[in-house]
Amino acid sequence: MSDAPLPPERIPRASLAVIGGSGTFSSRFPEDLEDPAVRVLAKNLRFDTPYGPSPLFKLFSLSAAAGEEKLVLTVKMHGRRFGVTAADASRQVFWVFQQAGVKKILAEGGVGGANHLLELRDMVVPDDYIDLSLRRDVDLGGPYLGVMRRPVCSQLAQELIRAANAHARRHQDRRVFGRGVYAVTDGRHFESVAEVAMLRRLGADIVGMTMCPEVYLAREIGACYAGLYIVVNYGEGVIREWNHADLEQIFYEEARPVGRMLLEALRRTGEDQGCGCPDLRKPTLLVERPEE
Numbered sequence: 449m450s451d452a453p454l455p456p457e458r459i460p461r462a463s464l465a466v467i468g469g470s471g472t473f474s475s476r477f478p479e480d481l482e483d484p485a486v487r488v489l490a491k492n493l494r495f496d497t498p499y500g501p502s503p504l505f506k507l508f509s510l511s512a513a514a515g516e517e518k519l520v521l522t523v524k525m526h527g528r529r530f531g532v533t534a535a536d537a538s539r540q541v542f543w544v545f546q547q548a549g550v551k552k553i554l555a556e557g558g559v560g561g562a563n564h565l566l567e568l569r570d571m572v573v574p575d576d577y578i579d580l581s582l583r584r585d586v587d588l589g590g591p592y593l594g595v596m597r598r599p600v601c602s603q604l605a606q607e608l609i610r611a612a613n614a615h616a617r618r619h620q621d622r623r624v625f626g627r628g629v630y631a632v633t634d635g636r637h638f639e640s641v642a643e644v645a646m647l648r649r650l651g652a653d654i655v656g657m658t659m660c661p662e663v664y665l666a667r668e669i670g671a672c673y674a675g676l677y678i679v680v681n682y683g684e685g686v687i688r689e690w691n692h693a694d695l696e697q698i699f700y701e702e703a704r705p706v707g708r709m710l711l712e713a714l715r716r717t718g719e720d721q722g723c724g725c726p727d728l729r730k731p732t733l734l735v736e737r738p739e740e
């Protein structure tokens with residue numbers, strides 16, 4: 449049943465999570481990949497959260513080497529849906545991840561190319577961002593100061609880059625960029641010509657709507673975060689006018705390849721956080737205390 453939200457006690461434990469975006473939206477992730485190592489354990493899981501009923505989650509297991517079973521929680525379209533603000537959707541998703549004990553989060557999505565070297569279907573694993581969204585107070589209320597020195601987990605990013613490169617080599621169908629700056633806008637519309645020109649001058653390579661607040665929320669729950677983004681359109685004023693047919697074709701054709709890259713990265717991802725990401729969450733000093 450997808451209507452009645454389950455109480456928080458029913459949130460399953462999982463150390464890994466995948467935030468699906470437009471890259472995999474047109475497929476059922478992970479079932480459609482028909483990977484024998486994958487077993488879907490539960491789907492259509494909606495939970496009560498302090499921020500309203502969550503989006504639907506799926507839980508699957510992925511068997512890896514030596515009989516190891518990894519548990520993965522996944523959600524579609526960054527948890528976003530009509531009638532729920534983007535801020536609430538993100539809080540619901542990350543609150544559920546926090547309860548589940550998620551340690552590593554892989555995200556994916558379609559983005560616009562701001563850098564004129566980027567082609568449609570190129571894959572980018574950004575290592576930084578510029579947050580131009582106007583969302584405020586998108587946190588879970590924890591007493592932390594998030595340090596955004598290394599917003600993306602370099603180990604997790606390496607697994608995405610490796611998986612995307614392996615896929616690209618096998619199919620000779622795309623390029624993979626292991627660094628780049630993701631500019632975050634609110635949408636839901638894309639940007640104007642002047643806005644894209646401004647983003648380029650600011651140093652953006654790609655433009656999308658989701659990396660923030662997700663990087664902040666991942667930091668707040670002490671989880672590692674990395675994202676794999678597919679260029680689905682040129683930013684306005686870059687290269688040439690993009691057309692909706694290209695966008696649509698990428699939407700339908702790339703869902704399985706992107707899904708395979710994610711699964712491949714998950715296979716090689718464990719719980720170990722020797723990367724140091726959790727150390728970039730500091731206690732806030734701004735706690736209200738009565739004066740003596």
Ligand code: HPA
Pocket residue numbers: 558559560561633635637638639655656657680681682683
């Ligand atoms: N801008 C913002 N978000 C996007 C774009 C874009 O051009 N393409 C896909 N998501």
